[in-house]
Amino acid sequence: MSQSILPLELVDRCIGSQMFVIMKDDKELVGTLRGFDDYINMVLENVTEYVYTDGGRRENKHESILLNGNNISMLVPGSKGPDQHPEVAEPGQRSGI
Amino acid sequence: MSVSSVIEQPLDLIRASLDERVLIKMKADRELRGTLHAYDQHLNMVLGNVEETINEIVVNDNTNEQTVKTTKRKIGMLFLRGDGVILVSPPLRTK
Numbered sequence: 001m002s003q004s005i006l007p008l009e010l011v012d013r014c015i016g017s018q019m020f021v022i023m024k025d026d027k028e029l030v031g032t033l034r035g036f037d038d039y040i041n042m043v044l045e046n047v048t049e050y051v052y053t054d055g056g057r058r059e060n061k062h063e064s065i066l067l068n069g070n071n072i073s074m075l076v077p078g079s080k081g082p083d084q085h086p087e088v089a090e091p092g093q094r095s096g097i
Numbered sequence: 098m099s100v101s102s103v104i105e106q107p108l109d110l111i112r113a114s115l116d117e118r119v120l121i122k123m124k125a126d127r128e129l130r131g132t133l134h135a136y137d138q139h140l141n142m143v144l145g146n147v148e149e150t151i152n153e154i155v156v157n158d159n160t161n162e163q164t165v166k167t168t169k170r171k172i173g174m175l176f177l178r179g180d181g182v183i184l185v186s187p188p189l190r191t192k
Contacts (some may be wrong), residue, residue, distance in 0.1 A: 004115070007141040009177055024125060024181055040178060073123070075176040078111070090167040 040069035140179030
């Protein structure tokens with residue numbers, strides 16, 4: 001069995017490379033990870049922000065941001081963003097009222 | 098490196114699932130199924146070979162009928178922030 005790695009160590013190894021950030025609400029970001037702290041607040045560069053609404057997906061670009069770690073749900077190291085992980089919709093099930 | 102098998106506190110149950118497939122239920126009706134590679138005391142985790150499931154409840158405005166819309170996507174390796182975790186469990190064998 002290989003030596004185990006702590007979660008924050010994984011993030012540390014990704015400094016300098018692309019990071020795909022999935023937020024708790026309907027927002028995702030892709031950018032170059034410049035640094036982070038114990039609260040997983042993150043400094044990202046060359047960022048594309050994806051905002052999901054009922055009407056679809058909107059993109060905003062930012063040169064450099066400080067992202068508040070409070071609302072982060074998941075981090076995907078080395079990913080180019082949501083287009084690299086396409087969604088598969090499944091048939092809906094009625095739970096009727 | 099051998100892992101201790103004595104379960105004394107709740108986090109020991111998660112330690113027993115290291116390198117196994119786990120089901121994580123998260124806030125906002127999300128689920129993750131993946132291989133647990135690492136965790137810490139905040140329940141931050143590193144998961145591999147992950148399938149994310151989002152169960153969205155869609156209400157028909159005319160009929161007030163509720164439908165569950167399920168979307169899935171696959172992610173190779175990810176870091177999960179612990180404060181969004183509701184529960185951690187070995188996945189059901191039937192799935």
